[in-house]
Amino acid sequence: VIGQFIPGKAWLYRVDPRTKILVTVVYVFLLIFANTWPAYALATLFLALTLVLTGQSLGLYWRGIKPVMWLIIFTVCLQLFFTGGTPVLFHWQFLKITLPGLINALYVVLRFVLIVLMSTALTLTTPPTAIASAIESLLKPLKAIKVPVAELALMLSIALRFVPLLMLETDKVMKAQKSRGMSLSTGSLIKRSKAVLPLLIPLFIGALQRALDLANAMEVRGFESADNRTRYRVLSFSKQDLVAALGTGLFVLLFIGLLWIN
Amino acid sequence: MAINIEGLSFHYGAGKNVKQILDDINLTVEPGQITAIVGQTGSGKSTLVQHLNALLLPSGGQVVVGDQVVTSKTKEKALGPVRAQVGMVFQFPENQLFASTVLEDVMYGPKNFGKNDEEAEALAKKALIQVGLKEEFWQHSPFDLSGGQMRRVALAGVLAMDPQAMVFDEPAAGLDPKGQEELLDLLQELKAAQKTVVLISHQMDQVLALADQVVVMQDGRVAAIEAPDQLFLRDRQWFLDHALDLPEPVAFAKDLEDHGYHFDHLPKSVADLAEQIKVQVN
C-alpha cells in the first residue's frame, strides 16, 4: 500500500501536489523536535485529519504499517536497552530497561508511525506523474544556479514509467534463472552475493537496450531538448490549497507554541 | 516422465483482494508426447506452466512431477530436483543471457544442478550442436550474435540441463519463417528422443501439425483436453467463444463444406487439404 497511488475523489486529491509535498516536508521536519506528549497529541490530530481527507478506509493504513513492523520493533529495542537513566524498571544480566528508555521507545514508535502514514497520505492521493511535475515546479528556482531542472524532471518521469516494466522483467529473469538452478540461499556470503549477477546483468543489459530503443522513439516524435517544450499537465493552485496552507500554518503555530511552553 | 496436475488452483492476494488465476485444473501431461496449451492472453496459460517446474506453488491441489509431489507446503529446498527435471523456456528467452561467452552461459544450468566443469561443458556442447549453433560462435559473447542465434543459445542453456520434460512459452514469437521452421524441427527431435514437451502457442497451424494433445484454457479453467484432430472438428462458434483461431487448412475446409464439399478427416496441412479437394472435383 505504501508508495502506491489509489485513484479517488476525496478532498485531498484536489489539493495541488506541490502543496502536499511541502506540507509533508514541514510536518516531518517539525516532528524531529517533538519531545512532549502534547506535541505528539497535536501531531497525531493533524495526521488523523489528513487521513480522513484522503477518503480511504483505516484498514488500508493498518495493512500499510504491518510490513514495517519488524523495523519498528528493532528501533524500539534499541531505545529500550540503550537509553540510560533512572528509575530502572527491569534488570537482567546486561539488559536494563529504564523509565526514560520506555518513554523514548514509545516516542520513537509514534514518530515513526506518524512519518510513515503522512507520506502514505501523500503518495496515496497523488499520481507519480503529478509528483514529477510538482518536483520540477518546486525546483525551478534552482535553474538560477544551473541545475538542469527540466532534464531531471523528464528523466524522473521516464524512470517512473519504466519501473513497473522493469519489475516485470526482473520477475521474468528471476524465474528463468531459477529454472536453471539459481539459488541465492546456499554457499558462502560472497558466493551468495555473486549469485545475483546472472539476475542483475541481464536486467542491466535489457534496460540499456530498451533505452536505445526509447531514445529512437523519442527522437522521431520530435524531441530535441528537455527545455523547449510545453506541458500537458499544468499545475494550478486552487481554493483547496489555500485551506490546506492555512490549516498547516495553524498547526505549525500551535506546535511551536507547545514546544516553547515546554 | 509424466506430469500430473490434480485439482490445482492458484490465486494472488488475500481477503477481499483475492485474484483467482487458476481454478480446479486436472490434467496429465503424457510422457514422450507434445502437449499444446492454447487460450487467449490472460486465460492462465503462463501461470499454469510455471507450476510444472515449481516456479509457482499451487494454492490448492498438487502437481506430481515424476515421483515428486509439489503442494502449497513444499519447501524451497525440495524444488531443485523438480526444476532439474523440467526445463523451462520463457518467451523471448534471449533476455536471460548474461555470461561473457556462449559456452559459459550454456554451462550455467548444468553447473547449478551439480555437474562439474567437464560434464557441464560436454552437455553444453551437445546442446549447442543440437540447436545448430556453429562452433565458431561458442567463444563469442552471446551479445555479438544475431537475434535468432541468441534465441538458440538460450534454448541450448535449457537443453544442456538434459531435463526429462521441457516447457516452451511461445518459442517462435518474433522469429522469421525460416527460424520458426527450425524451431518446430527441434521440438520434433525432442519428441523423437522421448522427451515430454509442453508448448504454449497462439499459432494453431503449429498446434495442429505438432501436438498430440491440446489443452484449451479459458478464464483460469480447462475448457477442453483433446487430440487436435478431435478438437478442430468442433464448430466455428466454439472457437469464436474461446477467442481461438482455426488452423488455416481447417478453416478453409469448413468454408468449403458450405459449398458442398466433404472431408473424411481433418486436413493437417495444405497438401493434405489439396489431396482431399482433388478427389472431389471433376
Place this chain on the structure above:
Amino acid sequence: SLSIQQLVLLAVLMALSLVIGKFSVMLTPTIKISFVFLASSLMGRFFGPIWTMLVMVLLDFVNVTFFVAHGAWSPIMAFGVVLAGLIYGGFFYQQPLTKTVHWGKILVAVLLITFVVNFLVNTFALMVMYSPQHSWSVFSAMLSARLPKQLIFFPIQLILTYLVLNNRIVTQIGQQFFAPQRKETAQADSIQTKA
C-alpha cells in the same frame, strides 16, 4: 548537456535503481543486502560526479516517499547521498568506457561509501530522525549496532562493483550512448530486430 540517448540512459538507470531497491537478499537472518549501489556505480561510471549526485538526491526523495516503507526524507541523509554521488562519480567516471576501472579506485571508493557515508553519516541521520535523545552515547550505541552489517557488506560491495563496472557487455552497450557521432553499430540493429 546530455544527448537524448544519454538522457534516456540515465533515466533508465534511475528506474533500475528504484527497482533494485525493492529487492534484497537475506544474508544472515538479521542482515538484508540490497544491490542499489550497482545502479549508482554505473551512473557514476557513465555520467561523472555532478549528474550522479543530482540524480541520486532526486532518487532519494522519490524513494523515501514512494518506494521504501521506512521513513521520510531527511536533510542529513540527503547530505550522505550527495557525498555518495560525488564518490561514485568521482572515482568511477572515465572515458573511453572500454578502459577497466582499476581495483584501487574501487577499493577507496567503496571504503569511503561504507564507512563515511553508510556508517557515520547515515547512522547520525537515523539518530536525529528516530531518537528523541541526541547524545554521544546514543550515537555510539547505534554505531556499534550497525557495525557488523558494514563489515559484511564491504567485501560484497567491493567484489560486485568490480564485476559489474568492468562487465564487458555492459560497457560495450554503454559505449553506444557515448558514440562521438550518432551512429549505431550493428549491435544496436540486431537488438532492434530481435527484441
Place this chain on the structure above:
Amino acid sequence: MTNAITINNLTYGYPDQDPLFHDFDLEVQEGQWLSIVGHNGSGKSTLAKLILGLLEANSGTISIFGQQLTVETLAEARAQVGMVFQNPDNQFVGATVADDVAFGLENRQVPSEEMPKMIEAALKQVGMADFADREPHTLSGGQKQRVALASVLALKPKVIILDEATAMLDPAGKSAVLQTLKDLKNQYQDQLTLIVITHDMAEAALADRVVVINDGQLAFDERPQDLFVQGQALKELGLDQPFESQLAQALPKAPNQYLTKQELAAWLSTLKD
C-alpha cells in the same frame, strides 16, 4: 503524382561490415500503401531508420516530399513522417496513455490548453479513447501499439512507417492493429502514405505494392497478388507464401493468378459436382 519518399543511390553499411545497401533506389508515391518484406537481417529496419535520420547514409540521397534529408531538414522531415517501432514497451514515453500521446505535442510546443482535445481525437481514431488514464503496464501489446499509432497520428503526419509493429503481438492484438490501419487508410485515402515493414504475408497482402528486400537489394517490386504466386522464389528469400496461393498451386487447373480465400472458395464451388 508526387513522391512521398525518394531514395537515390543509397549506400550504407554498419562500421566494420560489408555495406548493407549499395546504390539502392526506391520511390514511394504519396498515398500509397507499401509493404517492405524480407527475412530478419535483410536490412529492412535499417532502411526505416535511414529514412527518419536515425542512421546516416554513407552516400546517396533520401528526399521526403522533394526535400532532401540533411541535418538542417531533419526536424521538418520528422514532422511529416511518423514511425511505430517493433517493441510496444520500448516506445511508450508517458506514464499514462494520454501523457504518451501528449509527448510529441509537447515537443512541438503545442499550447497546453489545446492538447486535451487533440489527444482525445487521436485516441478516438485508434479506438483507445476510454483508456486515456491507463498506465502502460495495464495494457495488452495490441493496445500499446494502437497508442503508439495515436501518438504518431496526433502529430498529423503525411507518412507513417510501421517497423515490424505487429511482430510481438498475439493474433488478437495483430488483427486489431491491422484493422486500425485499414480504418485510417479509408479515412485519409490519398492524404496518408503507409509503409509497413513486416515478414507476415497476410499483413503484406493489405498493401497496394510489395517490395522485397534481400541483402540490401530490391528482389521484387510488385503488386502483392503478383508476388504471392511465386512460391519457390519466396521460399528462397526466407519468406512464406500465403496459405491461399500455396493451396491454389497444389490444385490442378487453378487459374494462374492470385485469388483471395473467398475467390478461391468461390472458384472451387463451381467445380463441385
